[in-house]
Amino acid sequence: MKTPWTDQKIEEVVGNLLRTGVMLSAVVVLFGGIIYLARHGTEPADYGVFHGEPEELRTVGGIVRYAFSFHGRGIIQLGLLLLIATPVARVAFAVWGFAAERDRLYVFFTVVVLLILLGSLIGSSAGV
Amino acid sequence: MNVLEFTLLLCSGSLLAGLVGSLTGLGGGVVLVPLLTIFFHVDIRYAIGASLVSVIATSSGAAAAYVKEGFSNIRIGMFLEIATTLGALLGAFIAVWVPTRGLAIIFGVVLIGSAYLSRKPRSAAEREVPQDALATRLRLNGSFPDTQGIRNYNVKNVPAGFGLMFGAGTMSGMLGIGSGAMKVLAMDQAMKIPFKVSTTTSNFMIGVTAAASAGVYLSRGYIAPGLVMPVMLGVLAGSLLGTRILVKAKTKWLRLGFSLVIVVLGIEMIYQGIKGMI
Numbered sequence: 001m002k003t004p005w006t007d008q009k010i011e012e013v014v015g016n017l018l019r020t021g022v023m024l025s026a027v028v029v030l031f032g033g034i035i036y037l038a039r040h041g042t043e044p045a046d047y048g049v050f051h052g053e054p055e056e057l058r059t060v061g062g063i064v065r066y067a068f069s070f071h072g073r074g075i076i077q078l079g080l081l082l083l084i085a086t087p088v089a090r091v092a093f094a095v096w097g098f099a100a101e102r103d104r105l106y107v108f109f110t111v112v113v114l115l116i117l118l119g120s121l122i123g124s125s126a127g128v
Numbered sequence: 129m130n131v132l133e134f135t136l137l138l139c140s141g142s143l144l145a146g147l148v149g150s151l152t153g154l155g156g157g158v159v160l161v162p163l164l165t166i167f168f169h170v171d172i173r174y175a176i177g178a179s180l181v182s183v184i185a186t187s188s189g190a191a192a193a194y195v196k197e198g199f200s201n202i203r204i205g206m207f208l209e210i211a212t213t214l215g216a217l218l219g220a221f222i223a224v225w226v227p228t229r230g231l232a233i234i235f236g237v238v239l240i241g242s243a244y245l246s247r248k249p250r251s252a253a254e255r256e257v258p259q260d261a262l263a264t265r266l267r268l269n270g271s272f273p274d275t276q277g278i279r280n281y282n283v284k285n286v287p288a289g290f291g292l293m294f295g296a297g298t299m300s301g302m303l304g305i306g307s308g309a310m311k312v313l314a315m316d317q318a319m320k321i322p323f324k325v326s327t328t329t330s331n332f333m334i335g336v337t338a339a340a341s342a343g344v345y346l347s348r349g350y351i352a353p354g355l356v357m358p359v360m361l362g363v364l365a366g367s368l369l370g371t372r373i374l375v376k377a378k379t380k381w382l383r384l385g386f387s388l389v390i391v392v393l394g395i396e397m398i399y400q401g402i403k404g405m406i
Contacts, residue, residue, distance in 0.1 A: 011202050018188040018335070026185070026364060033357040037132055040354070045134035050171040052349030059347065076353035080181055080360070084342045086188050087335040094206060105267070110206050113336065116213040121343035 010097035014090050021086030028079030036072025060121075088117045131354065138168060139358035146186065146366020148386050151373065154242055155334065156363040157183045157305035161235060162393040165406055170355065172228045172235075172406050176304030177350030180338050182363040183306045187335035189364060190371065200328040201270045204283065204321065208293045209333055212311070213340035215297020220341035223302045224348060232401030235303050239394030242309040243387045257282040257320045272325055281322050289319035301341035306334035 056062035057077050066074030091114045098106040129137075142156075145163050149156035157179040164175035223231065263269060263283040271280045283289075292314035296307040308330050315326035345351055400406045 008198055011198075011200065014202075022185055022189045022364070026361060029357055029360060032353070033135075033361070036354060036357070037135060041130065041132035041135075043131050045129050045131045045354075047168070047170040047174050047352060047355050050173050053352055054349075057351075057353060058349050073353040076357045077351070080351065080353070080356060083181060083184050083188075083360070084339050084346075087184060087339040090188075091206075091209075091336060094202065103267075106203060106206060109210060113206060113209045113213055116210070116217065117336070117340055117343075120213075120217055120340050123343070 006101075010094065010101075013097075014093055017093060018086055018090055021082065021089065025079045025083035025086065028082060029076050030079075032067075032072050032075025032077075032079060034072075035070070035075060039072060084121070088114070088121070091117060134168075135354075135358045138164075138355070139362040141167065142182070142359045142362025143366040143369075146182075146363035146368075147370045147373075148366075148389070149186065149363070150190075150367040150370025151382055151386060154246055154390065155183060155306040155308045156186050156367055157303075158239060158242055158390065159393065160359065160363065161304060162239070162397055164359070165232070166393070166396055166400065172231050173223075173350050174352050174355055176223065176231070177345045177352065178304075178356045178359040180300075180304035180342055180345060181351060181356050182360045183300075183304070183338045184335045184342065185360050185364045186367040187306060187331055187338070189368060190331055199272050199324045200332045201268070201272075201321070201325055202332075203266075203270070204268050204315070204319075204325075205329045205333050207266060207268065208290065208314075209336050211290045211293035212297035212300070212333060212337040215294040215299075216301035216337050216340040217344065219298040219301025219303075220344035221301075222298070226302070229401045229404050229406055231303070232397050232406040236394040236397030236399075236401060238299060238303060238305070238307075239397060240391055242307075243390040243394070245309040245313055247384075247387055257284055260284040260286065262286045270325070272322065279322075281320075281325070283319050283321055285318045285320070289314045292318055297337050297340070300334075300337050301344075304338075304341075304345075306338065308334060 056066045057073060063074060063077045063081060067078040091110055095107060095110040095114060098110055141163055145159040146156040148159050160179040160182060161175045164170040164178065165172050259282050263286050268283040269281065271278050296310035296314060299307040299310060311330035311333060312326050315321040315330060316323050
């Protein structure tokens with residue numbers, strides 16, 4: 001690519017990345033929602049008492065397995081994982097962008113943010 | 129009420145919340161949690177989980193529109209995100225230990241505080257902020273397109289801004305909100321960053337901050353797919369609609385009205401928290 005990477009250019013690409021991520025996740029959530037409603041629409045709704053979601057809807061591995069066995073709630077949760085991953089992808093892209101600008105200080109800062117995000121997602125979904 | 133009716137009602141309610149959130153500039157999360165707990169009698173932990181996820185959706189969706197205008201400062205955002213993400217992790221862990229009625233009371237106070245902050249006249253723009261050694265070393269000073277061409281600005285009080293951002297992150301992680309009002313306070317008031325740059329950069333940071341605590345909420349079982357589905361889709365649609373209205377309508381009275389609604393919701397949250405109804 002011939003165009004040099006500037007802050008503005010990085011931000012534009014990042015903006016599109018965010019929009020795509022959100023729209024993709026909304027479509028997956030809607031799809032899962034339709035399946036869920038078709039199967040469970042007539043059951044009573046109860047969120048007044050906190051039970052906590054079951055294991056298969058709490059970890060990344062569990063969600064992926066549950067979604068691919070075509071469970072509505074699993075597919076919704078997969079869409080939500082995509083949504084959570086969108087800002088993470090944005091930070092990962094910024095690491096790359098600052099590296100292309102040869103801005104070591106900001107490569108360092110963005111890597112710190114990325115590690116915090118990944119640590120939170122991976123650390124907590126490992127079942128701690 | 130069965131799941132289908134509940135879903136449809138919730139979706140319309142969330143659409144309204146998203147609309148209110150974007151018109152007042154307070155974000156959808158601020159009205160979502162009271163809506164879910166007070167009107168739908170949802171447990172506050174499920175409500176916070178649903179709100180947090182919706183905050184990611186609206187922030188990321190709106191950011192795409194803002195970045196093209198060139199107002200947001202990606203360096204300020206990235207640097208301060210170190211503070212907000214660490215704060216968000218702390219907040220998410222605190223939320224697990226605080227009893228639900230305590231969360232309701234804190235939420236009510238924050239609600240009233242945000243309504244106040246959003247109505248407070250902003251400080252007159254200080255055009256000539258002297259160069260700050262730390263801000264210069266961190267390359268935080270920037271520029272943005274103004275009516276008279278490109279305007280340069282300097283940033284100051286970096287440690288104070290960083291500290292406030294940590295607080296904003298903690299609020300976000302504990303209550304499942306974007307804490308946009310507090311983020312703007314840190315940038316606009318403390319760091320003297322121009323208002324437009326502050327608001328757009330804040331919006332950009334909200335999604336990353338929320339993503340940091342989302343993992344903790346997910347693993348604790350706070351994110352209920354059947355509940356989040358209508359909420360997230362409704363809020364997203366509402367806030368997209370809101371940004372369109374914002375361009376056309378005269379929103380002064382609308383904003384005042386909504387701010388009053390938010391104060392009333394805040395008082396109700398505190399009342400129900402004290403009474404132990406939440």
